[in-house]
Amino acid sequence: xxxxxxxxxxxxxxxxxxxxxxxxxxxxxxxxxxxxxxxxxxxxxxxxxxxxxxxxxxxxxxxxxxxxxxxxxxxxxxxxxxxxxxxxxxxxxxxxxxxxxxxxxxxxxxxxxxxxxxxxxxxxxxxxxxxxxxxxxxxxxxxxxxxxxxxxxxxxxxxxxxxxxxxxxxxxxxxxxxxxxxxxxxxxxxxxxxxxxxxxxxxxxxxxxxxxxxxxxxxxxxxxxxxxxxxxxxxxxxxxxxxxxxxxxxxxxxxxxxxxxxxxxxxxxxxxxxxxxxxxxxxxxxxxxxxxxxxxxxxxxxxxxxxxxxxxxxxxxxxxxxxxxxxxxxxxxxxxxxxxxxxxxxxxxxxxxxxxxxxxxxxxxxxxxxxxxxxxxxxxxxxxxxxxxxxxxxxxxxxxxxxxxxxxxxxxxxxxxxxxxxxxxxxxxxxxxxxxxxxxxxxxxxxxxxxxxxxxxxxxxx
Amino acid sequence: xxxxxxxxxxxxxxxxxxxxxxxxxxxxxxxxxxxxxxxxxxxxxxxxxxxxxxxxxxxxxxxxxxxxxxxxxxxxxxxxxxxxxxxxxxxxxxxxxxxxxxxxxxxxxxxxxxxxxxxxxxxxxxxxxxxxxxxxxxxxxxxxxxxxxxxxxxxxxxxxxxxxxxxxxxxxxxxxxxxxxxxxxxxxxxxxxxxxxxxxxxxxxxxxxxxxxxxxxxxxxxxxxxxxxxxxxxxxxxxxxxxxxxxxxxxxxxxxxxxxxxxxxxxxxxxxxxxxxxxxxxxxxxxxxxxxxxx
Numbered sequence: 186x187x188x189x190x191x192x193x194x195x196x197x198x199x200x201x202x203x204x205x206x207x208x209x210x211x212x213x214x215x216x217x218x219x220x221x222x223x224x225x226x227x228x229x230x231x232x233x234x235x236x237x238x239x240x241x242x243x244x245x246x247x248x249x250x251x252x253x254x255x256x257x258x259x260x261x262x263x264x265x266x267x268x269x270x271x272x273x274x275x276x277x278x279x280x281x282x283x284x285x286x287x288x289x290x291x292x293x294x295x296x297x298x299x300x301x302x303x304x305x306x307x308x309x310x311x312x313x314x315x316x317x318x319x320x321x322x323x324x325x326x327x328x329x330x331x332x333x334x335x336x337x338x339x340x341x342x343x344x345x346x347x348x349x350x351x352x353x354x355x356x357x358x359x360x361x362x363x364x365x366x367x368x369x370x371x372x373x374x375x376x377x378x379x380x381x382x383x384x385x386x387x388x389x390x391x392x393x394x395x396x397x398x399x400x401x402x403x404x405x406x407x408x409x410x411x412x413x414x415x416x417x418x419x420x421x422x423x424x425x426x427x428x429x430x431x432x433x434x435x436x437x438x439x440x441x442x443x444x445x446x447x448x449x450x451x452x453x454x455x456x457x458x459x460x461x462x463x464x465x466x467x468x469x470x471x472x473x474x475x476x477x478x479x480x481x482x483x484x485x486x487x488x489x490x491x492x493x494x495x496x497x498x499x500x501x502x503x504x505x506x507x508x509x510x511x512x513x514x515x516x517x518x519x520x521x522x523x524x525x526x527x528x529x530x531x532x533x534x535x536x537x538x539x540x541x542x543x544x545x546x547x548x549x550x551x552x553x554x555x556x557x558x559x560x561x562x563x564x565x566x567x568x569x570x571x572x573x574x575x576x577x578x579x580x581x582x583x584x585x586x587x588x589x590x591x592x593x594x595x596x597x598x599x600x601x602x603x604x605x606x607x608x609x610x611x612x613x614x615x616x617x618x619x620x621x622x623x624x625x626x627x628x629x630x631x632x633x634x635x636x637x638x639x640x641x642x643x644x645x646x647x
Numbered sequence: 648x649x650x651x652x653x654x655x656x657x658x659x660x661x662x663x664x665x666x667x668x669x670x671x672x673x674x675x676x677x678x679x680x681x682x683x684x685x686x687x688x689x690x691x692x693x694x695x696x697x698x699x700x701x702x703x704x705x706x707x708x709x710x711x712x713x714x715x716x717x718x719x720x721x722x723x724x725x726x727x728x729x730x731x732x733x734x735x736x737x738x739x740x741x742x743x744x745x746x747x748x749x750x751x752x753x754x755x756x757x758x759x760x761x762x763x764x765x766x767x768x769x770x771x772x773x774x775x776x777x778x779x780x781x782x783x784x785x786x787x788x789x790x791x792x793x794x795x796x797x798x799x800x801x802x803x804x805x806x807x808x809x810x811x812x813x814x815x816x817x818x819x820x821x822x823x824x825x826x827x828x829x830x831x832x833x834x835x836x837x838x839x840x841x842x843x844x845x846x847x848x849x850x851x852x853x854x855x856x857x858x859x860x861x862x863x864x865x866x867x868x869x870x871x872x873x874x875x876x877x878x879x880x881x882x883x884x885x886x887x888x889x890x891x892x893x894x895x896x897x898x899x900x901x902x903x904x905x906x907x908x909x910x911x912x913x914x915x916x917x918x919x920x921x922x923x924x925x926x927x928x929x930x931x932x933x934x935x936x937x938x939x940x941x942x
Contacts, residue, residue, distance in 0.1 A: 288698075289698065289906070292698035292699060293697070293698065296698075296700065312699065312909075313698050313699060313909070316699050316700065404801075457798070457801070458784055458796075458798045458801075459785070460783075460784075460785050461783065461784070461798070461800065461801050466785075471785070592908075593907055593908060594908065597907065600889075601889070601891050601892060602891075604801075604889045604890040604891040605890070605891035605892075607890075608801050608802060608803055608889070608890035608891065609803040609890050609891045609893060610803075611891070616891075623718070626712075626716070627908055627910075630694060630910070
């Protein structure tokens with residue numbers, strides 16, 4: 186009986202303590218900082234950051250930073266180390282959450298009072314974090330002066346919740362060994378799609394009617410990115426004039442789908458059945474060329490370090506300057522939790538100013554994310570342009586367009602249309618119509634508004 | 648003194664181990680079972696996205712949307728095919744192997760039973776990845792061994808059969824073990840009587856074994872159907888519903904609506920329809936078999 190009672194009491198005690206622990210605490214203990222003058226230089230071009238001040242009046246404070254990335258892949262981690270070194274009273278705990286869980290856990294955490302003060306953002310999930318993110322406490326003119334793509338992130342009040350640290354777009358990756366084996370040199374790098382087809386044919390090999398090497402491979406999830414770029418090259422917008430509906434079922438999308446189908450069926454430079462993943466096929470040396478974004482460099486370095494590859498700009502349909510070479514997307518700067526305490530938000534805002542003024546943040550982002558700097562002062566930087574992907578992007582950077590944080594359906598329904606045409610034998614017209622209907626249904630309750638009208642050459646569209 | 652004693656005994660009665668255990672169970676089921684089910688029913692009548700706090704009454708609009716959506720009916724049909732075929736082969740294969748293992752011609756019965764049950768206890772995600780590689784047309788084992796040239800998971804004709812093959816392989820062991828238990832409990836005297844009456848093997852199987860295993864079969868059918876109607880992991884890993892939408896199942900569609908598009912209201916309406924469908928199907932199974940006693 187006594188044992189039973191003791192056991193019951195133990196359970197009750199543990200339960201009470203467990204429930205109490207859920208409440209958490211904001212009380213910070215740790216080092217107090219009394220030295221405002223850090224002896225450090227003011228950093229930044231237009232956005233200036235003077236580190237010679239006390240943060241949180243020098244009192245200890247603990248914050249959290251949430252990210253799906255980690256040190257070596259998320260440039261904010263290095264900045265946290267640098268910031269904590271300057272301000273010993275500030276402790277920023279980094280919390281890694283897997284990508285799959287991040288977009289359910291983060292909004293729920295931000296909804297409450299104990300969510301992270303600072304958090305990593307991917308702009309495709311803008312709708313989920315926008316209600317909870319605080320506006321940046323930095324003048325918009327300063328942001329625009331330092332960051333070339335900042336203006337597209339401003340709301341109707343001229344405020345931003347995040348901007349791009351770096352941007353990326355598609356390029357053609359080619360296997361240098363296979364290129365040389367086919368007798369091709371740098372002079373053969375194509376600038377138009379017609380030239381590209383000829384090169385791709387030279388790079389294609391068959392044995393007894395069976396393909397053994399693809400000249401160009403876009404099997405897998407490459408289509409969604411390719412079609413958007415091809416449509417922009419022809420001046421077709423991805424969204425309606427008012428920016429609220431997808432513009433998928435149109436003649437240009439049909440033309441481009443047919444063009445891609447011709448690459449496989451008419452020009453025989455690849456095959457639907459030649460591997461299911463263009464990345465893997467390229468990494469295994471089975472496909473000579475692929476279309477991919479900057480992340481491919483990281484993938485190749487990590488998974489296929491033996492592949493010797495080159496990068497060139499995605500070809501265009503004519504030699505003329507297109508409406509846009511391609512779509513771009515940015516890697517976002519961190520968000521500040523608007524539901525956190527004033528003290529935590531103040532430190533978070535100070536941290537944001539610190540990283541935006543700090544070139545090291547952008548250099549790390551370029552390195553870790555294989556992406557082009559959105560900071561104007563670094564866009565001509567020799568060290569950065571020494572990377573092949575940066576050199577391929579730099580001449581086109583003014584003619585890249587951002588459609589905005591497009592709902593997932595634009596990519597997923599586009600992918601479905603591609604599979605319906607390439608794998609299910611559906612007609613292009615039917616596949617486009619089906620995808621358009623799906624996009625319309627999915628976007629019916631969305632508040633999305635395209636940013637295409639903010640593009641500098643918007644008036645040139647079809 | 649007396650009062651203190653009596654209040655102490657009341658407290659000890661309230662905080663007895665039994666009461667605490669029952670309370671934990673009740674709280675557990677209320678929080679993790681009853682509340683989510685109620686919330687899903689309520690959510691199906693709302694435009695609901697808990698991640699941004701949207702919860703607006705829309706009545707039956709979500710149901711109207713899904714019932715007029717072609718993809719919903721495609722997914723229902725795919726689910727019915729997947730659940731029906733997988734359940735059928737799980738039972739046929741499970742029963743065949745159970746009969747084999749219970750016969751005198753097979754040695755090492757315990758080892759074989761363990762071997763057949765191993766895929767059942769292996770995580771589905773891991774199994775799906777392994778089979779995805781096995782189905783690969785360039786380096787996969789299946790095409791190489793059979794000499795076929797099929798792009799299994801990226802050909803609309805073969806994607807669903809490929810997933811069904813994998814699912815049957817993974818799950819037949821469950822049926823085998825249950826049938827084995829059933830076979831071991833069959834009364835010997837009935838077989839002896841059948842033997843005296845001159846019944847052959849086929850007659851014995853169809854007239855005695857199968858009817859006597861009705862409870863086991865019903866249990867396997869119902870649990871298989873319920874689990875296959877909710878299947879989405881293998882579809883998520885192996886095809887993501889593709890090519891196109893050819894392997895979309897109702898549970899994958901619910902996952903897609905809830906966690907890709909964040910339309911929890913629409914997803915809840917789909918879940919309610921699935922719930923009703925599963926319930927009706929289970930009732931029909933009981934009625935058809937004429938036996939509600941699974942014990």
